[in-house]
Amino acid sequence: MEKVLNYGRGKRLRLFAGPNGSGKSTIFRQIDLGFDIGYYVNADDIEISLRTSNKIELTNFNLETITKEEFEDFKNSHSIIDKAKLEGCSIDLEYEDGCIVNVNRDTHSYEAAFLSDFLRTQLIRNRKKISCETVMSHSSKLDLLDFSNSCGYKNYLYFICTADPKINIDRVRLRVQQGGHSVNEEKILSRYYRTLGLLSKAVKKTYRTFLWDNSEEEPKLILEVFKGEKVTFYQNTIPSWVNEYLLKR
Secondary structure (H helix, E strand, O other): OOOOOOOOOOOEEEEEEOOOOOOHHHHHHHHHHHOOOOEEEEHHHHHHHHHHOOEEEHHHHOOOOOOHHHHHHHHHOOOHHHHHHHOOOOOOEEEEOOEEEEOOOOOOHHHHHHHHHHHHHHHHHOOOOEEEEEOOOOOHHHHHHHHHHHOOOEEEEEEEEOOOHHHHHHHHHHHHHOOOOOOOHHHHHHHHHHHHHHHHHHHOOOOEEEEEEOOOOOOEEEEEEEOOOEEEEOOOOOOHHHHHHHHOO
């Protein structure tokens, strides 16, 4: 299928969000077919790159003008450094000749999360169109939406969830059997509710939000919210999680 690029006007941040195992990648592929998604930042992909090639090349994000000093300043002021230390981890990433290099080759999810945040921040500062995939279980993603808004971006949120976290746990288990990455079941459960708890706040920070329910075999587009207020429904039946975590709030 030939991609029809829709460049539109202005800067855009497209955030693909939802609990682990909800089907974010499915929705991303659908949107990617019809729109210019810009530079794509995904922590899982970054972690794989760090493990396999030991580095991330900034030229891939058109950020080759970033300096070592800018990277070090960002690294030294980031809150994830202390969080990683509490887990016995360190952020062993260094700037070398236009690349971010994994120094000790023992990478972990904290390094991928940190580097994803660095890339997102720099892309926005450099006025690039950007798309990201996130579980959105932490308030830092609300800060990201605030930051992009302050930089004149229009935020688009593509949110996908299921009616029960047990569905997510089963799908992650199946994903692992097919060679995908694993997520601890307790984390899936806790993140499911934390993510939904941030949904209504995130919607208020977006230009357009689209919500899918993926409890069955195929995801269903449930509704769209324009500028955090005007709601357009696409289904006659509204899932309980949409009512509880968005419409009632």
